Amino acid sequence: MTSRRFDRTHTDDLIEFIGASPSPYHAAANVAERLEAAGFRRLVETAAWDGEAGGRYVLRGGAIVAWYVPEGTEVTRGFRIFGAHTDSPTLRVKPHPDTGAAGWRQVAVELYGGTLLNTWLDRDLGLSGRIALRDGTERLVLVDRPLLRVPQLAIHLDRTVNEAGLQLDKQQHMTPIWGLGKIDEGALIRFVADEAGVDAEDVAGWDLMVHDVQKPAYIGRDGELLAAARLDNLLSVHAGLAALLAAAHDGAAHIPVFGAFDHEETGSESTTGAAGPLLETVLTRVVSSRGGSLDDRARAFADSFHLSSDVGHAVHPNYVGRHEPGHHPVPNGGPILKVNTNQRYATDARGRAVWAAACERAGVPWQTFVGINSMGCGTTIGPITATRLGIETVDVGAACLSMHSSRELCGAEDPHLLASAAAAFLAG
Ligand SMILES: [Zn+2]
Known part of the structure; x- marks a missing residue:
């Protein structure tokens, strides 16, 4: 796939977004600006919410949650949630x-x-x-x-x-x-x-x-790679926003939600982190502002699914032995499903099936990451939100090299492939 010409529109836009978002506060503000341009309206947390159909968002420091309630949606209807984080080391x-x-x-x-x-x-x-x-x-x-x-x-x-x-x-x-x-x-x-x-x-x-201050750049013989700061995890934030905007319409089968949280790199424990109450509070209010009860909320949560997206490791050519021999994600091979049965990632068989179906609908190839037994494994907001909300979750993302470097590397096509799969998931 790597030498084929591809449409750079999505990646060009990601480059602009990363450049304008050096801090979590800028990332969340830039998401808000793009939501406003798409007709979403900001809701204030200290005010009563109207519960009307359409696109809304809540902005809190370096975190933002946005959603679209399709016209005529009953209060027990579940959510399709795309989650990511705005902060970087x-x-x-x-x-x-x-x-x-x-x-x-x-x-x-x-x-x-x-x-x-x-x-x-x-x-x-x-x-x-x-x-x-x-x-x-x-x-x-x-x-x-x-x-x-x-x-x-x-x-x-x-x-x-x-x-x-x-x-x-x-x-x-x-x-x-x-x-x-x-x-x-x-x-x-x-x-x-x-x-x-x-x-x-x-x-x-x-x-x-x-x-x-160095701007992101296409590199490689055919410009097939992207070098940039904060791919972890603005790549996912940008993909999730694109996916929400694509899925936000009145025909959507569920309520598409996009959440980008702060402080993932330090454990997510803050008022704006995924371990805090922000997402739960927002989803609860989306139900209650439309007249739903606690029982309705439980039914909506039981009908919900969460796609947690973060970068994962592509196989490193100079350190092949550090990777699981049967699972070698490569750049531009499509987004990755992340598996860790010790629950560092929340993926299970049901999650895999939901992810595979979304990728199939989007016509997107995908790969699987699992760690090598002799080494520990990173984690994401996936297990945290799954634990906190009891909503079924699957961990996915894009393969990269140099994770947590001040300048990381990924396949230049993968951001768009991830966004396409995410859009199919949110619309499902
Ligand atoms: Zn990350």
Whole structure:
């Protein structure tokens, strides 16, 4: 499949979405903007909901849940849910950011998620996130130009690095520089306030993080691969949004739902994470605002299915032995079904059947990932939401290399294939 010409429209749009979404807050806001353009209306959590048919969404920080109630849908009708996450491993700004040594100005950072530390070295880094103001409002911040760098030690000062392996101390060696001069208390937040067009005195709090400013790129002999930051998991967020927009119509057999949650990389436990009550609250209100009872909610949940989408491992040509010999997902081989009977993934026989049927309807090839017994396995929001809501769940995604690197790699066709399969699932 890899040398065939393919329509790049979906992947071109993914590239734009990733570039505009360096933080979970930007990702959720960009999803909201696209939903608004498609006629979806935002519902406020503190207000009563009307329960009318049509497209609606709830935005909460770095998380967003959107759904479409087809005209005439009874209250016990189940949901078809596509779930993903908006956050990625990165370096986040500490409460007292201004630091430095030996005439260098630096920014104190905390490691966020399971970061591959070496991938942040010697890259041109920007800054993004949100600031909270004294008046209770908040602003998104995006400095999308080279501002910071975590410089690697020269080989002359670390002669054994290539033989002994790179040893990075998480506290000592990951502090970015952002210029020269003495430590200037408050300088970073003054800079950020200036970028946001507000007074530094009005900034009461911040959730800021660094990102690689290099744009995504097609690579490979035929441009058949995509190199980009945050494929984990903006690839799925973007695919799920496209799938919802394709499935949102009055003929849909169930209520299509798209949920993108924050804090997956740290375990999903937050008010905006998949282990929190956000999805349950939204689905409950979608039932109750249409006059449904607790019993109706239970019936709707029992009639529901959840497709949890996240990246998985493609077989690595230089480390083939790290992969299960009978299961080698390849880029552009189609989306992957993720299996782990120890429930790191929620997939079971019934889930596999639902997934296979969706891929068949979409005309999309698919592959299976399962880990090697001698190694542990990652996990996703799939088992978490399955446990919390009791809704049947299947784990799927796209195969990639370099997961949790600051710049990951996947097949350039796979995002579209995943979106097509997801659209068939949501419409089913
Ligand atoms: Zn992920």
